[in-house]
Structures are given as structure tokens and as C-alpha cells.
Amino acid sequence: METLSWGGIITRIFLQLSPVWIALIATFWISISNKRKLGLYGKLFDSTVGMIGFGIVMFWVFAALFSNVFGWLMPNDPQFFEVSMKHALPGEALPDGSGHYLLGGDKQARDVFSRMIYGSGIVIMIAPLATLMAFMVGITLGLPAGYFGGKLDTVLSFLANLILAFPVILLFYLLVTKEIVATGLPQYMAAVLFMFPLVFLTVLLNSRFYTDPGKRNPILIAVWVIGGWIYLSFISQHGGDSAIRILPAALDAFNPDPNILVVFVSVVFVNSPTVFRIVRGLTLDIKSRDYVAAGQTRGEGPWYIMLWEILPNVRGPLIVDFCLRIGYATILLGTLGFFGLGLETNSPDWGTTINLGRGLLRAYAHPVIIPAFALLSLVLGLNLLADGLREEAMKD
């Protein structure tokens, strides 16, 4: 087979990604035709910037989903290598004629295009989840700090500022190492941090159904059983030197890879204090409103006021910040990869790939530039999405 020209490469890539295009068109078509019924999400389709951002983000979501779950989109397996294709240029054909390396080969003669597509999976899985977790921590601590003030606020704010005063990279270098994983510290941190969603849900539902124990008790028991099981599955592991192994192996639903766990925990840890500060600031602002005073006079409990009166009213800025923060988490994941921390060196995620190829950057740029552009486009998409959401939320 012959080497493809640039036109050929672009056509091939376009065809290769056709499931993503179909899914994107379907999403946009359904969303635009129902946009008046979909609230803030529907309003997004009134703003060009928001639509572009949403399109880019969904492109990567579908790419991650189709490649990681179904194994589509990738011409070659991400770890497949063909020795003669080392540092192959874009469009070069495999010697046995079974296909091409559409965007060339890397230092280890693997397909750059397939790895770039497959690598989106790690980012799309970790970044939003870690951000969500950071929001759980930030909201659960930020609401009472802003609402009650006093000593609680002083202590929590001091701790948040303490973490923020740490240079992020120093923190990563201290936390994300083999030696620290061996001490089990990430698992203990996970045990504390992953507790917050459970606490959040408990307080949320308890304050809502406090007056109706007939409903409250079954709901809370269900949350504790299911949530507790997921929580324990997450933190207990059965590897060689695992620190926490509470749950018997038969009940343990999933064992997160310790490398991914430590990356996840440190991204949550770095992001939580900022979310805490935002939530605290917003709560301080809303606290003095009349409807809060009205709630207090009605005899509503402080947690009910915080979670069911204040929180829904600060959702606008929080949603916008959520999008920006996913982008920031993506950058942090890339930073970790860039310094070769956490994930294994043959992991296809973008940061690690950039790190792998940057030594030979001036001779062979394509193995580095492709993941660099991928990362750039995802973060850009998230920023544009946040911008569109902010614009539309301000119109209310």
C-alpha cells in the first residue's frame, strides 16, 4: 500500500470518526428541537460560543466512550507496535498492507492516532469525576463555613489557604510517588475525601425529610447501604501491600488501579480548597438575603436553609465554575503526565504521551503535537462552554 497524501489522511480520519459525527449530529438535533423544554441546557443552544464549546466537549466524550467501551474508532490497538513503523510519518502504510498509521508512529512504533483517541478515555473519566468530588468536598465544608462563620470558618479557611499556598507541582511530587503509594497514604486520603459525597447526600436528604420519618428512614438506609458499598469498594483494595482492606474480596465490586487512585485523590485535593472558597464567598453573600431570614423565622433548620435555600440559588456561578474546573483538572492531569508522575509510562493519556516524546521533539514533532492539540481542544471546549453558560445564565 502507498503512503497517504494529506488529503487522504484527512478523509480517512473523518471516516474513521464517523460514529462520533453521527452521535454529535443526533445530540444536537434532539437538543435543538427541544431546547425550550430543557432549561439552562437548552438555552446553551442560543449562544454560538456555547454551542461550539459543547460540540468540542461532546466530541471528546463520544470519542472516549466509543474507543474505550466498544473499541471503535481506532485503526490499531493503542499498545500495538510494528517495529518498522518507528517514528513513521503521518499516512505511512503498515508493511503487511493491513492499514495505515494515519498520524504516524511514535518512539515505540505505536499508532499515534489510535493512542490519542484512546487516551481521551482517562481524561474524560478522571477529570469530571475528580471535579465532582472536589465540589462535594467544597460544598459540604464551604456552606457551613460561610453560614455559621466564627471559629469553624477560621479553622477551615486557614486549612484551605494552607493547601493553596503549596505550589501544585511540589504537592504532586510529594504525593504521587511509588514510595507514598507504598505507605498507603493515598488510600487514607481517599477514605476521607470519598466520605464527603456520602455525608453530603445524608445531610441533604435528612434535612429535606426530617419531618417525615416514614420516608426519611428507608431513603437514608438505602443511601447508606448502596453508597457505603460503593465507598468501601473504592477504598479497599486487595493488591500486594494495600493499606485498607475492610471489604471481603467477594463483595468488592471494583478495584481502582492504585496509580489512577493516587492521581485522582491528588487532583481532588488540589481543587477542593478553591471550590471551598467560592462556595463560602457565595454563602456569605446570600446569607444576608431576606428569604434566608424568612426561613429562619419559619423555624427551618440551618442545614435545610443551606442546602435547600442557599445552594439552589448559587447554582449559576457553580455550574460555570464546574466547567472551568474540569478544564483545569484536565490541565493538572496533563501536568502529572508531563512530569511522568502517577500513571505508567506506556499509558496512552495525553500528558504522558507528551512527556514520552518531548526528548526527540525537534526531530519528530508529530507524536507530541497530536496529543498536545487534543488536550488544548478539550480545555478550550470546556472554557467556551463555560463562557456560553455564563452568558446565558446572566440573561435570566
Add this chain to the structure above:
Amino acid sequence: MGLFILRRLGIMILTALCLTFVVFWLTNLYPNLEKLAKSEGNQRMADTEVVSWLAERGYAQPLYVKYGEWLGIAPGFTFTNEEGKTTGRCIAPGQAAEDAPSYCGILQGDWGRSTALDDEVSSIIATKLGLTGYLMMWVLIVMVPSSLIIGVLAGMREGSRTDRSLSTLSIITTATPEYVSGVLLITFFASGVGWKIFKGSATKAMDEPSLENFTLPVITISLYGMGYIARMTRASMTEVMTAQYIRTARLKGLGFRTIVMKHALRNALIAPFTVIMLQIPWLLNGVVIVETLFNYKGFGWALVQAAGNNDIELLLGVSVVSVVVVLLTQLISDIGYVFLNPRIRIS
């Protein structure tokens, strides 16, 4: 005002103490000490040898004692071997044990010794900070004026074509972390793929910085911060441009140029000042990435070396410096804010 600064300095010292203690604790976890023993001593040490290596050098003491020694409030560790020769934390090689001071921590001005770079921590940090300070100076010289100009140009006519294109540009730069922009700049301006105008390595810039070897690192760090400052300036500028007094000036018949230069600009630049000050700690991250990518052996490079080799005392020195930078910039931004905006009072 004096009381305010005093209180902030108190918080600063408390934060620095807490932070260094955390760093101390993390670097003194046993697996890290074992790694240190093996890299300093011998890779194939048996477990018992590691234990005795650590004990002879005082690493086996309780954490609080070691931290006190580093601070200089506990007497330095000494060890006498079977031959009666005494070595210790405060005893320099070749010095008799009796002549050495019993306390040697940062209170005595002794920052310890780097195990990885084999030099005094204080002298390493001083030279590395000088190199990084030079880089940062150029970053600020490039970043601050250009981002302010972009922000003001975009914000003075909200919704215009200039505004939209400049805003898009700032969003793109905020979405480009240093390791992405650095890689792209090297590819397009320093390799065979693009134009070979600049150098992709800044190692030479440590001795003789020139346009050729220093441009790319400076641009790489500036770009990431630039978008953010420009957006803040734009937001502040658009807010000022809709203020009552600007409308009054316009109704008086003043020209657009006079309004922007004389009336709007002064008020519009208050908010960006805080942002720029608070951006400086963020630049520290960029510095670490860029110094690694361009091989410029400054403060960020030292951080990476120290962390990678579990070089405890260098890491502690690096963290103290970064904490001071972070908190000092916060303090300056708060105080500067008062001077720029007389409506705000600190009490």
C-alpha cells in the same frame, strides 16, 4: 495598618511552619528514607544496612526531634561510632566535634545541605532564585503590558469585532497550559518542521541570555497568564465604560480617546492589579514546567531535582521560599488595593 501587616506576618509564619512540617512529614516517611539511603549509600543495601545507615545519620529519630533540629530549637544530632569518631548534623566534614555549634537550624541561619546537588541549600537557592528571578522579570515585562493593552482594547467597545477577536484569543491562551504551548512553540519556531528562528533549549541562557535562547521560555510562561489578566482587564474596563461619570464625560462632548485615556483607564486598572499580583504564585507552576522543558536550571528545576531525589533539606528550603512568595504577593495585593482605591479601609 501596622497591626494589619503584623497580623498577616504572623499568619504567614504559622502557614510556613505548618507547610514545612507537612513537607517534613511526607519526606520522612519510611519508604522515602529508604529510597534516600539507597540512592546516597548503595543501591543493593540490605534492610538492616538501611536501618543502620539511617540511624547513624539521625534519620531514625522521632519526627518532632528532627523537625526541631531543622528549625534550630533542638540540639543537632550527633553520633559516635565504635572508633570514637563523632559525626553529626552540625559538624562539618573535617571539623572537630568540640568546635561545632550544638544548634544548627534555620534560626541560626543554617539551611542545611542538599544531598542531591551536594552543596549548601542557602547558596543553591540564592543562585537558582537569581536565575528564575531574571526569567520572571522578563515574563512580567512581556506579560503585563501586553495583557493590559489587549484587555483595554477589547473592553473599551464591548461587543465590537476587536472585542470578539481579542476575547477569543485570550480564551485560547488560557486553555493552553505551558507544556502544550511550549511544545508547539518549539516545534514551529525551533525545529526543522517550522522556522528555525529560536533555540529550543535555554541552558545557555543561564550564562548569556540572548533573544535567540530566551524568547521561547519567556513567551511560553507569559501566554498562559496573559489570557486571564486580559479577560479580567476587559471585564473591569467594560464595567467602567458603562459608569455614570463616563456618560457624563461623553455628554460633555469629550473625545473617545480622552475618555478612555484620562477617565476610564485609571479606574479600570484597579482590579487587574490584584489579579496580576495573585498571578505571580501561579507563574511559579509555569516556571517549573518551562524550566524542565527548556532545561533552564533555575528554581523550578531545583524543585524537580529535590523532589525526585527526596532531597529533604533542599525541598524544605524550596517550600519556604514558595510559601513566602505566595503570601507576600497576597499581602502586597491587599495593601496596594487600599492605595489604589481609597474607598477601601483595612481594619
